[in-house]
Amino acid sequence: MIIQLRLTSMLIERSINIMTKTKIKDTRRQQLIQASLESIAELGLQNTTILTISRRAGLSSGIISHYFGGKQGLIEAALRYLMAQLGQDLRQRLQQGEVSPEQRLNAIIEANFTDFQRSDLATRTWLSFWARSMHEPGLQRLQQINNARLYSNIRYAFALKLNAEAATDAARQLAAMIDGFWLRSALSLDPQEGFSAGERLCKQFALTALAEGT
Amino acid sequence: MIIQLRLTSMLIERSINIMTKTKIKDTRRQQLIQASLESIAELGLQNTTILTISRRAGLSSGIISHYFGGKQGLIEAALRYLMAQLGQDLRQRLQQGEVSPEQRLNAIIEANFTDFQRSDLATRTWLSFWARSMHEPGLQRLQQINNARLYSNIRYAFALKLNAEAATDAARQLAAMIDGFWLRSALSLDPQEGFSAGERLCKQFALTALAEGT
DNA sequence: GACGAAGTTGAATGATCATTCAACTTTTGT
DNA sequence: ACAAAAGTTGAATGATCATTCAACTTCGTC
Known part of the structure; x- marks a missing residue:
């Protein structure tokens, strides 16, 4: 009985976590793509850095590597x-x-x-x-x-x-x-x-x- | 008489110097332009550096600033x-x-x-x-x-x-x-x-x- | 309210690169 | 042959940048 409850709640918890995670993940990814397009339009791909993108998105520089594996990944996603x-x-x-x-x-x-x-x-x-x-x-x-x-x-x-x-x-x-x-x-x-x-x-x-x- | 000779030789000397100078100058400029086009074709403008150009031309890196005032000047000349x-x-x-x-x-x-x-x-x-x-x-x-x-x-x-x-x-x-x-x-x-x-x-x-x- | 997980930060690191310039080599004129 | 001028070098400098990661914050759960 108790074990059954534990398992159920764990499953619910996990699925909620996953839902939240992917929602936030998608939001961040979209924010960063949008910011990178703006940066490229304004400064050119040449002058677009991880900093010009992340500042425009209101986020930190490290987040890009976290969500896209690196600058290159973000550029291709854009x-x-x-x-x-x-x-x-x-x-x-x-x-x-x-x-x-x-x-x-x-x-x-x-x-x-x-x-x-x-x-x-x-x-x-x-x-x-x-x-x-x-x-x-x-x-x-x-x-x-x-x-x-x-x-x-x-x-x-x-x-x-x-x-x-x-x-x-x-x-x-x-x-x-x-x-x-x-x-x-x-x-x-x-x-x-x-x-x-x-x-x-x-x-x-x-x-x-x-x-x-x- | 002596003064006259001096003046004449100075004029000749100067004109020869200028001729030689511009000839070498033109040669080097053409070498560097050619090398920069090759580098851009092979590596892209993005990955073309003063070193990839000068090594391809068989010259040193400093020469580019000397003849074109900088990398930017060479790129425009190309x-x-x-x-x-x-x-x-x-x-x-x-x-x-x-x-x-x-x-x-x-x-x-x-x-x-x-x-x-x-x-x-x-x-x-x-x-x-x-x-x-x-x-x-x-x-x-x-x-x-x-x-x-x-x-x-x-x-x-x-x-x-x-x-x-x-x-x-x-x-x-x-x-x-x-x-x-x-x-x-x-x-x-x-x-x-x-x-x-x-x-x-x-x-x-x-x-x-x-x-x-x- | 406390614990763990998820999310985020930004300083530190190491790499790359354009530019500069004092020293060196070659060329030129005599 | 030699001195001056022209031509060339490349190490040193300072700047920029992507990436990493240990520390921090926020959020969800009990």
């Missing part, structure tokens, strides 16, 4: 977060009953030019990640997954109307154009204008390319 | 060198008597996909510079000049056949597409294939855009 955000925007736009190739392409383009994606926070961070991923396998793998996903989403839409070769060509062109507008806008003096024009001109290209194949 | 190379390739291709808009656009595209430009050395370095220029005004200024030059060269060619608005749109699209193929190729597992396809698809787009306006 990139994963940006990619997840992009994927979420896209899924949301594709599941609103739109099915025509034009609508599908528009949704993809819009997802890549979301308010969030065009924020300083996102643009500067993406660019920093792009550069560093050339020399860090962990980041490079993530970038390649992301690039491949954009391309294959676009290609699928084009292939609904175009033959295989034309779809491949158009998809590569549009994917490059999207990334190119991103890059040029991020580097320009007036990023917002660049993004607006980029969204318009990408849609325009998509329409033209679809029309040509018919 | 970017200037890449930009000059690009400008030279373009000028060479445009001054071969080609005048039609198609030929002009092809020349611009080819200059951006030169063997040199698609080398690891160039791609990785450009990408590193892109990222860092967001947070360093000196580099940012240079990048903006380069971006503006590519755009206005393209726009000029389109404007020979298209009206003002169509030329602006097409130029922005093509400029973005060129940069985008660059970026995606640099990050891909098989950069050479990406560059080849990029060159072909950019030319294809340029032709289509020119044809549409007529």
Whole structure:
């Protein structure tokens, strides 16, 4: 009887502990990811240190190694977060009953030019990640997954109307154009204008390319 | 008489000294720029130190501050060198008597996909510079000049056949597409294939855009 | 309220790096 | 051959930074 009670209460206690632990864990992780994105946007990945992140999050420096195993782990988690955000925007736009190739392409383009994606926070961070991923396998793998996903989403839409070769060509062109507008806008003096024009001109290209194949 | 001789010899001496000095100076500067590009390509801008550069150039670490005033000065000089190379390739291709808009656009595209430009050395370095220029005004200024030059060269060619608005749109699209193929190729597992396809698809787009306006 | 576990701190450590400059070597002019 | 100038070296310096961990605080449980 007593043993039974002890065991039960121990189980309850443990599960409560685990729940609390993971909740706090998730909160801290999110705080730190957010702070690191802000720091990267403001200071650049180059000048972002464990101290600029932890101070911004209102936490101590040691906590980063505790939750992410080190600075590198946090940086990769931040990139994963940006990619997840992009994927979420896209899924949301594709599941609103739109099915025509034009609508599908528009949704993809819009997802890549979301308010969030065009924020300083996102643009500067993406660019920093792009550069560093050339020399860090962990980041490079993530970038390649992301690039491949954009391309294959676009290609699928084009292939609904175009033959295989034309779809491949158009998809590569549009994917490059999207990334190119991103890059040029991020580097320009007036990023917002660049993004607006980029969204318009990408849609325009998509329409033209679809029309040509018919 | 004696005084006259002294003055003359002093002038000769000085001019020889200056000639020798600038020759050695130019040689060393070029050595160091080359070494820094190689180091950036291999290790990334992040991991490039004054030691990795100077050891690769077979010189001592102190020499960099002596000729460039510091690491930062050398990095900017290296970017200037890449930009000059690009400008030279373009000028060479445009001054071969080609005048039609198609030929002009092809020349611009080819200059951006030169063997040199698609080398690891160039791609990785450009990408590193892109990222860092967001947070360093000196580099940012240079990048903006380069971006503006590519755009206005393209726009000029389109404007020979298209009206003002169509030329602006097409130029922005093509400029973005060129940069985008660059970026995606640099990050891909098989950069050479990406560059080849990029060159072909950019030319294809340029032709289509020119044809549409007529 | 006291005990143990979970969560957090930040000073100490060791490593890396750009810059400086006094000493050294090479080149040049006579 | 020699003195002065130009060119080069690399050890010393001071600064920055990621990581570690012993000590501290907070929280949940009885």
